[in-house]
Amino acid sequence: MMSASQPQTPGCVDERIERASPLTALMRRPELGAVAGLILVTAFFLVFANASMFTLAGVMNFLVPAAQLGILAIGAALLMIGGEFDLSLGSMVAFAGFVFAAALVVWNLPVPLAILAAFAVALAVGFTNAQIVLRTGLPSFIVTLAFLFILRGLTLVGLKWASGGATQLRGVKDVVADSIVARLFSGSLGEAPFRWLAARGLIDSFPNGLPKVEGIPVVIVWFSALALLATWLLVRTRFGNWIYAVGGDAGAARNSGVPVERVKTILFIGTACCATLVAILTVLDAGSTDARRGFQKEFEAIIAAVIGGCLLTGGYGSAIGAFFGSIIFGLVLIGLTYTSIDQDWYLVFLGGMLLVAVIFNNVIRKRATGERS
Amino acid sequence: MTEQMVPLIEVRDLVKRFGSVIALNGVSMTVHAGEVLCLLGDNGAGKSTLIKTLSGVHPHTAGAFLVNGESRHFSGPRDAMAAGIATVYQDLAMIPLLSITRNFFMGREPLKGRGPFRQLDLAQADAVTRREMQRIGIDVRDPQQAVGTLSGGERQCVAIARAVYFGAKVLILDEPTSALGVTQTAMVLTYIDRVRREGIGVIFITHNVRHAYAVGDRFTILNRGQTLGTFAKDAIAMDALYDLMAGGKPLQRFNEGPDDGTAAVSETGLPRARTAPTALAHV
Numbered sequence: 001m002m003s004a005s006q007p008q009t010p011g012c013v014d015e016r017i018e019r020a021s022p023l024t025a026l027m028r029r030p031e032l033g034a035v036a037g038l039i040l041v042t043a044f045f046l047v048f049a050n051a052s053m054f055t056l057a058g059v060m061n062f063l064v065p066a067a068q069l070g071i072l073a074i075g076a077a078l079l080m081i082g083g084e085f086d087l088s089l090g091s092m093v094a095f096a097g098f099v100f101a102a103a104l105v106v107w108n109l110p111v112p113l114a115i116l117a118a119f120a121v122a123l124a125v126g127f128t129n130a131q132i133v134l135r136t137g138l139p140s141f142i143v144t145l146a147f148l149f150i151l152r153g154l155t156l157v158g159l160k161w162a163s164g165g166a167t168q169l170r171g172v173k174d175v176v177a178d179s180i181v182a183r184l185f186s187g188s189l190g191e192a193p194f195r196w197l198a199a200r201g202l203i204d205s206f207p208n209g210l211p212k213v214e215g216i217p218v219v220i221v222w223f224s225a226l227a228l229l230a231t232w233l234l235v236r237t238r239f240g241n242w243i244y245a246v247g248g249d250a251g252a253a254r255n256s257g258v259p260v261e262r263v264k265t266i267l268f269i270g271t272a273c274c275a276t277l278v279a280i281l282t283v284l285d286a287g288s289t290d291a292r293r294g295f296q297k298e299f300e301a302i303i304a305a306v307i308g309g310c311l312l313t314g315g316y317g318s319a320i321g322a323f324f325g326s327i328i329f330g331l332v333l334i335g336l337t338y339t340s341i342d343q344d345w346y347l348v349f350l351g352g353m354l355l356v357a358v359i360f361n362n363v364i365r366k367r368a369t370g371e372r373s
Numbered sequence: 374m375t376e377q378m379v380p381l382i383e384v385r386d387l388v389k390r391f392g393s394v395i396a397l398n399g400v401s402m403t404v405h406a407g408e409v410l411c412l413l414g415d416n417g418a419g420k421s422t423l424i425k426t427l428s429g430v431h432p433h434t435a436g437a438f439l440v441n442g443e444s445r446h447f448s449g450p451r452d453a454m455a456a457g458i459a460t461v462y463q464d465l466a467m468i469p470l471l472s473i474t475r476n477f478f479m480g481r482e483p484l485k486g487r488g489p490f491r492q493l494d495l496a497q498a499d500a501v502t503r504r505e506m507q508r509i510g511i512d513v514r515d516p517q518q519a520v521g522t523l524s525g526g527e528r529q530c531v532a533i534a535r536a537v538y539f540g541a542k543v544l545i546l547d548e549p550t551s552a553l554g555v556t557q558t559a560m561v562l563t564y565i566d567r568v569r570r571e572g573i574g575v576i577f578i579t580h581n582v583r584h585a586y587a588v589g590d591r592f593t594i595l596n597r598g599q600t601l602g603t604f605a606k607d608a609i610a611m612d613a614l615y616d617l618m619a620g621g622k623p624l625q626r627f628n629e630g631p632d633d634g635t636a637a638v639s640e641t642g643l644p645r646a647r648t649a650p651t652a653l654a655h656v
Contacts, residue, residue, distance in 0.1 A: 236492040238482040245479050248468030255466040257451060257480035316470045365470070 030309030031321030033360045038324045041331050049338035056203050057212050066330025067223035068278055070323055072297055073304035074230045075274030077322035080305050082267045083247035083314030084140040088147035089301055092275035093294025095151040096122055100280055101169045101289040102162045111179040122276040126269030134261050156291045173287030186284035188215030219281045230319035248315030304329055307357040379442040380405050381543045381574040387436035389422055396422040398598040404574040411585035412578045413618050414595035420578050424545055428460040429453030457542030465532040469521030474502045476520050477535050505534045509564055526557030530564050545576045550584045562588050582614045
């Protein structure tokens with residue numbers, strides 16, 4: 001509409017270049033692959049899975065693990081667009097879980113302070129990761145791989161110290177029972193409307209009239225809110241432009257006056273905070289924490305981000321893509337239990353999906369940018 | 374014409390040392406508004422160091438550096454930019470995967486709204502980008518298209534247009550034509566000419582004398598960290614410029630036959646041509 005109102009100088013139109021069709025414009029969206037994948041996977045389970053998978057309870061069932069992964073994937077996606085990796089993400093979940101649980105159970109801190117303590121640790125870890133990467137110029141892949149082990153080890157040592165020899169720390173539920181702040185990170189939202197809907201028979205209910213699904217699990221709300229926030233940040237804000245810039249070419253960004261170091265440091269802190277948020281949500285949900293929390297989540301988060309259109313080389317991708325990528329994960333992980341297919345096919349799917357996504361992204365990127373190889 | 378005016382940039386006996394390495398050892402040059410000063414020099418002559426010193430990346434070690442007649446010591450590229458000195462590096466500071474608009478405004482994004490809801494004014498950014506591109510005769514099909522889809526010459530022009538739009542008074546162009554074909558080079562040189570007519574001082578760094586001669590008003594020759602002199606266009610011929618760039622020694626011409634008159638194949642059986650690049654390398 002804009003070009004119509006602008007006077008065109010006919011002499012400069014290069015007849016060899018076609019105008020971008022709406023289809024090309026659509027192909028240029030990084031999240032296209034994830035949306036296509038989601039449609040495909042949903043269609044597959046609509047055909048092959050037990051019909052109960054797509055009831056309200058079934059949907060919540062696969063959205064919860066999707067959301068837990070998705071919060072990490074959104075953080076990972078922003079960092080990847082910014083040109084870096086964080087392999088310590090999964091270990092950070094365990095470490096933050098330990099700090100949070102220990103603050104509650106061992107030091108008897110009130111819930112808000114325990115949350116603050118966990119995020120303070122996230123800030124410190126993210127900052128450390130970033131500073132080592134930026135000052136040494138080493139690939140973040142290696143630096144955060146080191147922290148994958150360091151944080152997992154510290155969690156084990158810490159848990160043994162806090163629990164007197166076990167790798168699990170229990171008793172969180174009792175301590176937070178009457179905390180209002182904890183309600184922000186556990187349980188469900190919208191319980192009253194769900195009861196109202198159940199009473200009128202609009203959603204499935206138990207014989208006693210209570211809804212089978214109490215409400216929207218709070219983790220899904222966090223996941224959705226974060227996806228929206230990250231998308232707005234990327235597409236509509238100056239900081240978002242800087243994320244793309246530092247990931248696309250840090251030198252060019254620096255020459256244009258973008259504070260590259262600050263942007264990358266904030267992104268590393270962001271992923272660590274995402275890990276901490278997942279830790280708090282899952283620890284409150286389970287009432288305990290253990291050393292295996294978040295195990296291998298760094299890889300799943302990166303895969304979800306790649307499915308969502310992020311390039312391994314940085315500078316391209318989207319947060320909403322990572323959102324859809326995570327839902328694909330949840331669908332397959334839980335969906336297989338609704339079919340007669342052995343659940344261990346999940347891992348095969350994971351690897352296959354990653355390969356397809358990477359190949360697809362490469363093709364799309366070349367088409368989008370007109371890059372000739 | 375411009376001799377009475379205060380030059381936009383003037384450096385006298387500029388020295389830059391990196392530890393024990395003397396990169397610039399007495400460079401003098403001036404650039405006025407509305408002229409193209411070509412900085413000619415072979416590889417290693419100190420062109421890059423001089424650009425980086427002028428654009429505030431490296432502080433100079435000794436000598437005078439005046440902007441608008443005032444002595445300056447830049448503490449960083451932002452300082453130089455604030456003084457109206459814009460540098461277009463060879464990598465153009467452009468990100469191929471980002472849109473033209475986002476590249477155009479990278480680091481200087483227009484914002485709207487307030488507080489935590491402050492966001493990019495994309496409509497305004499697109500409109501400005503489209504208008505600026507049209508002014509230089511590039512029809513941007515869609516300002517949201519990736520810079521990677523533009524040709525090399527178009528990219529160079531976008532980078533220059535960006536610098537001009539953001540208020541450059543002096544434009545430093547680092548080898549803007551080095552990787553371009555004939556048509557693309559013509560496009561960039563034409564645009565440099567337009568920028569000059571808008572009253573901007575241009576420092577055009579190149580080792581291509583032909584390109585320099587096409588748009589340059591004056592030529593400053595740099596050799597081994599020193600200026601060999603500055604010449605107005607009507608005072609020097611292209612051949613003389615070539616020779617000066619080579620450090621005062623006349624350049625061996627490719628079309629000259631072997632002066633020793635030996636056979637075309639040496640005793641070792643290798644073609645004589647094998648020795649020619651070595652001979653040139655000493656020039």
